[in-house]
Amino acid sequence: MITIATAECFTHGILAREIHALAQDYDDIFASSYWGLVNKVQKDCIKDAILEDKCSIFDLRDLSVSCGLFIPTLDAVKSVLKIENPLEPLTLIDGIKVYDDDGDREMAILMAEAAKKVSGSDIGIGTTAGIGYGGIAIVDDDIVISTSSDVYADLVNVDSDDLYMRQRSGIEKTLKILIYYLNDNLDIINQMNNVKIYNKSE
Template sequence: MVTIATAECFTHGILAREIHAFAQGYEDNFASSYLNLVNTSQKDCLKDAILENKCSIFDLRDLSVTCGLFIPTLDAVKSILKIENPLEPLKLIDGIKVYDDIGDIEMSILMAEAVKKISNTDIGIGTTAGIGYGAMAIVDDDMIISTSSDVNANLIKPNSNNLYNRQKSGIEKTLKILIYYLNDNLDKIKDMSNVKIYYK
């Protein structure tokens, strides 16, 4: 069993819910809203596995969500995630942290590492977005995968459609990367836009 935990800001805890739903095999109204994307990504990995004479892919039922946290505020970053010295935000809106793209990348990694540590899971996911494309990070003991959404938005001058589309893009991209990661298909991840892989 592979355990996973999320610390989410602009994805509003949706990643944890979606991962839990497809890992549990829920169907109909209780199923993952992104099941088609997940299944398509799994099929992509199966094609590559067959070409490499592996003929197997990661069984999503072997994935377990330990917790999913919605962490929009700086206070929650400090008190719940136990990040003592988080990056100073550009602005606080009712306590909600607002960063630019560079800050979001750094904070998403810090959040992913922190939630992995406090939950003692195999994988941590962190997401945060303020001004720009936002950032998502997937971490394990050996690797950090950092990326951004494909939609620009601004939390300070909010446009509901832009914020929704950025969130949707971030969720879809993170789920795709997670499926490729679980199937040990880093080539697929490297082919995606704005993705960096770091080894610890």
């Protein structure tokens, strides 16, 4: 069993719910809203594993969500995630942290590492987005996968449609990367738009 914890901002805790639904193999109205997307990615991985021996085949029922945290504010980053010195935001909106793209990517990594640590999970996921494409991170003991959504939005100059589309893009991209990662298919992840994989030992 692989345990996973999320610390989410612009994805509003939806990733934790979706991953949980996939792990529990819920169906019908209680199933993951992104099952079609995940099923397509799983089929890609099965094809690569069987035909080209590129990766393994991971059973999503071997996942367990330890916790899913919605962490929009800087205070919660400090008090809940126990990040003593978080990155200074560009501004705060009612306590909600706002960064640019570089800041979001750095902060997402910190949030993912913290979620993993405070929950004692095998994998941590962090998401945060202010002005730009946002930051998404998936971490384990060995690697950090850092990326962003593929949609620009601005939390300061609010446009609900843009914010929704950025959120949806972020959720879809995170789920894709997570499934490829679980299937050891890092080659495909490396080919995706705006993704970096860091080895912690380097």
